[in-house]
Amino acid sequence: MKPLLERIRMGETLVADGAMGTMLFAKGVESGQCPELVNLNSPQLLEEIAGLYFDAGADILETNTFGASPLKLAQYGLEDKMAEMNRAAVRAARNVVGERAYVAACCGPSGRILKPYGDCDPEEVYDGFVKQMICLIEAGADCICVETMIDLAEEVLAVKAARSVSPTIPVTATMTFDATPRGFFTVMGVTIERAAAGLREAGADVIGSNCGNGIEDMIEIARQFRRCGDMPLIIQSNAGLPELKDGHPVYGETPEFMAEKAHELLDIGVSIIGGCCGTTPEHTRAIRQMVDSSIYE
Amino acid sequence: MSILTEIVENLIVGDDEKVSALTQKAIDDGVLPKQILDDGLIAGMNTIGQQFKNHEIFLPDVLMAARAMYAGMDKLRPLLLKEGIPSPGKVVLGTVRGDLHDIGKNLVGIMLKGAGFEVIDLGNDVSPEKFIQTAREHDAAVIGMSALLTTTMSAMKEVTYQLKEEGLAGRIKVIVGGAPVSAEFAVEIGADAHGYDAANAVERVKSLISEN
Numbered sequence: 001m002k003p004l005l006e007r008i009r010m011g012e013t014l015v016a017d018g019a020m021g022t023m024l025f026a027k028g029v030e031s032g033q034c035p036e037l038v039n040l041n042s043p044q045l046l047e048e049i050a051g052l053y054f055d056a057g058a059d060i061l062e063t064n065t066f067g068a069s070p071l072k073l074a075q076y077g078l079e080d081k082m083a084e085m086n087r088a089a090v091r092a093a094r095n096v097v098g099e100r101a102y103v104a105a106c107c108g109p110s111g112r113i114l115k116p117y118g119d120c121d122p123e124e125v126y127d128g129f130v131k132q133m134i135c136l137i138e139a140g141a142d143c144i145c146v147e148t149m150i151d152l153a154e155e156v157l158a159v160k161a162a163r164s165v166s167p168t169i170p171v172t173a174t175m176t177f178d179a180t181p182r183g184f185f186t187v188m189g190v191t192i193e194r195a196a197a198g199l200r201e202a203g204a205d206v207i208g209s210n211c212g213n214g215i216e217d218m219i220e221i222a223r224q225f226r227r228c229g230d231m232p233l234i235i236q237s238n239a240g241l242p243e244l245k246d247g248h249p250v251y252g253e254t255p256e257f258m259a260e261k262a263h264e265l266l267d268i269g270v271s272i273i274g275g276c277c278g279t280t281p282e283h284t285r286a287i288r289q290m291v292d293s294s295i296y297e
Numbered sequence: 298m299s300i301l302t303e304i305v306e307n308l309i310v311g312d313d314e315k316v317s318a319l320t321q322k323a324i325d326d327g328v329l330p331k332q333i334l335d336d337g338l339i340a341g342m343n344t345i346g347q348q349f350k351n352h353e354i355f356l357p358d359v360l361m362a363a364r365a366m367y368a369g370m371d372k373l374r375p376l377l378l379k380e381g382i383p384s385p386g387k388v389v390l391g392t393v394r395g396d397l398h399d400i401g402k403n404l405v406g407i408m409l410k411g412a413g414f415e416v417i418d419l420g421n422d423v424s425p426e427k428f429i430q431t432a433r434e435h436d437a438a439v440i441g442m443s444a445l446l447t448t449t450m451s452a453m454k455e456v457t458y459q460l461k462e463e464g465l466a467g468r469i470k471v472i473v474g475g476a477p478v479s480a481e482f483a484v485e486i487g488a489d490a491h492g493y494d495a496a497n498a499v500e501r502v503k504s505l506i507s508e509n
Contacts, residue, residue, distance in 0.1 A: 033395075075421075117357040180352040187400065189355025242477060249477065 001099045004060075004143055004170045005205055008232045008271045013291050016060040016104070016236060016274025017053035018284050022251075024049070024064070034076040036068045039088040046092035054097050056281035057288030060272065061101055062145055063089040065136065066108035070128040071120075075111055083135045090139035104172070105141035107132060107158055108148050117188075125154060129161035137162075143170040147210045147236070150176055150186040152198045159202040172234050172272065173204035176212040177221055184221055192221060196228035210236035211276040214253055215261040222268045232271040237262070239278030251278025259286035266294050300326065301336045304369065308341030311361025317368040330376040334413060338369045342411025346496045356400065363407040370410070386506040387415040387437040391423035393452040398445035401475055404495040405441060412499045425455040432469050438506050441498065444475040453478075454486040461487065470505040474498055 007014065021035060027045055029038055038045055050061050068086050073079045086105070093103040110128060112120035136144065144162040149155035155173055162171045175195045177184040184192055192209075199207040209221045218237040225233050239251035239258060258279070265273050273291065275283045298306075300323045307315040316338075323333045345362045348354045388409055392402045399421050406416050417435055419427060423442075432440050440460075444450045453473050460466045466487070473483050474492040483491035490505055492498025 113360070117360040182352045185352065185355060187356050189357060 001102070001142075004102050005232075008206065013266060013270070013294075014059040014272045015057055015284065015288050015291055016234070016272050017050075017056075017058040017062055018275030018279030018281065019277050020049065020062060020064050020066070020106075022278055022280065023052070034067065034073065034078055036064060036066075036073070036085045036089070037078070037081075039064055039068075039085045039092070040081060043088050043092045046089060047096050050093045050096040052281040053284055054101055056284040057292075058274070058284050059101055060104050060143075060274065061093050061097055062104045062106045062274075063093050063136070063141070064106070065089045065132070066106045066148070067111075069107065069110055069132045071110040071112055071125060072108070082131065086132055086135035087139040090136060090141050094140060102142040103140070104143045104145040105136035105139075107136070107144060107146045107162075109150070109154060114151060114153055122153065122157060126157045126161055129158045130164060133162045133165040137165050137169060141169070143172065145172045145174075146204075147172075147174045148176050149174070150190070151188045152186075152190045152195060156198055156202040159199065159204050163203045170205045171203065172206040172208070173199040173202070174208050174210040174234060174236065175199075177209055178212060179217050184217075184224065192224040193228055196225055196231065200229070200231055204231075206232040206234045206271060208234035208236075208270070208272075210234075210274075211238055214238055214240040215258045219261065219264045219268070222265055222270050226268050233269070234272035234274070235265055235270050236272075236274040236276045237279070238276045239280075239283060242278065249278075253278070255280075255282040255286035258283055259290040262287055263290055263294065266291070300328065301333065301340070304333070304337035305341040305344065308338065308362055308365045308369070309344055311358065311365050313361075313365040313368040316365040317372060320369040320372040324372060324376065330373055330380060331382055333369075334373055334377065338366050338373070339411060339413055342366055342408065346408055346411065346499070350494065350496045356404070359404065359407060363411070366407075366411055384415045385413050385503070386439065387417065387435055388439045388441050388502060389417045389419065389428060389432045389435065389437045390441045390443075391419035391428060392421045392443045392445075393449050394422055394424050395446070395449040395452060398475075399443075401445065401495070402441075402443035405443065405474065405492065405498045408495045408499045409441075409502060412503070414499075414502065425452060425459055428456050429459055429463070429465070429469075433465075437469065439470045439472060439502055441472045441474070441492075441502070443473075444478060446477070450475070450477060450482065453488065457487040470508075472498060472501055472505065 070079045110125050146158040215237045240253040242249035304319045409416050470489040472490040473488045480491040490501040492501050
């Protein structure tokens with residue numbers, strides 16, 4: 001496999017997979033329990049999901065390790081399972097794709113608020129991320145994907161933790177923004193401009209946004225990231241915002257709608273296009289077709 | 298500048314040490330505790346709530362302001378108790394069973410305390426039984442439940458159902474909130490109110506209590 005960053009540098013647009021949680025719930029995993037328990041209990045489910053996304057044309061497959069940092073697992077009393085959960089998830093994805101696609105090891109927020117706003121020492125968060133990164137990278141992840149962050153300081157710690165374990169592994173870093181009448185901000189008040197500067201400074205290779213928005217707001221977010229410089233960008237949109245129908249969340253954006261809109265991401269020069277909550281292998285397939293057909297335009 | 302205005306201004310910028318010292322000074326100067334509370338701490342948190350609602354400030358600013366408010370309250374609470382000044386009411390608060398997302402619930406707790414309410418925060422992953430048992434023990438007027446996950450929302454219904462079964466519906470009011478929770482859902486499960494954001498939740502709790 002050609003190195004991921006080389007393909008991005010050559011101007012290729014890569015397709016990342018869609019939602020993991022949405023698929024797990026659809027396959028009967030109960031909400032409320034730790035979503036990474038499935039890595040230990042039924043890794044074949046992870047292989048099944050990876051297979052669906054790979055067949056749909058994803059170049060990049062994310063592992064089910066979003067909440068597998070020691071601090072987050074501690075909220076379920078599962079921190080002693082940290083190493084095996086992370087390794088098992090990388091293994092499951094690798095078993096399916098071999099060297100035909102990149103295994104992106106996912107890392108989400110610790111769930112704690114850093115000092116001075118909260119009670120958590122930055123060192124504690126950093127040490128936790130380092131432990132998780134060691135497991136993910138030793139298990140053979142092709143890249144690290146730090147995502148859904150709302151606190152820039154915490155994301156910088158995660159990126160630096162990955163860098164401390166491997167100076168060369170590609171790191172993508174995304175934040176989740178809310179659309180407000182005053183512009184895009186994370187819950188902690190981080191602007192796109194600050195995110196772009198801070199993540200670049202921390203050593204991320206690809207920066208951008210995941211979750212929190214449907215494709216139309218994501219296109220605007222991508223434009224604003226682009227105005228901040230020439231860093232490679234990654235955008236992973238939700239399939240719209242969830243609406244509740246008969247007690248179940250329904251995400252309104254169809255694969256066709258999302259892929260058609262996502263064409264604008266190519267014009268902005270986004271390097272990695274994927275999906276987040278509510279997206280399915282059908283969304284991935286539609287985005288793949290859009291990206292492939294654009295090559296011949 | 299009056300000392301109460303100084304309390305408000307220092308609370309807004311989140312200076313807990315100054316708010317603590319100024320509250321003590323106001324007490325020593327003989328300002329009535331109730332006035333320090335209403336025109337100092339609560340007034341400051343009102344401004345914070347408004348600015349937060351308008352996206353002029355964000356979670357970190359609210360957390361810092363809340364810390365300053367608590368520092369002032371620590372000085373004031375013994376006096377309020379001694380003078381027998383009742384709080385506007387007690388609210389039992391928590392994130393429902395299966396849900397570990399507590400930022401929204403914490404914000405509501407901060408805003409309720411900032412409005413003078415007594416808040417009993419049960420934290421995350423709270424069972425229906427625990428909500429009701431705590432509300433009974435503390436003679437709370439309101440139970441506030443939060444959910445971020447669409448999949449955990451249904452636990453809210455168990456609380457309204459059990460309150461009804463136990464003949465407590467109406468005596469203990471229920472307010473629900475959280476990203477996936479709508480006003481329609483609140484009606485559907487028999488909750489008394491829906492708070493669409495932290496500031497709105499405080500307004501709704503006020504009107505629930507005044508109905509009693």
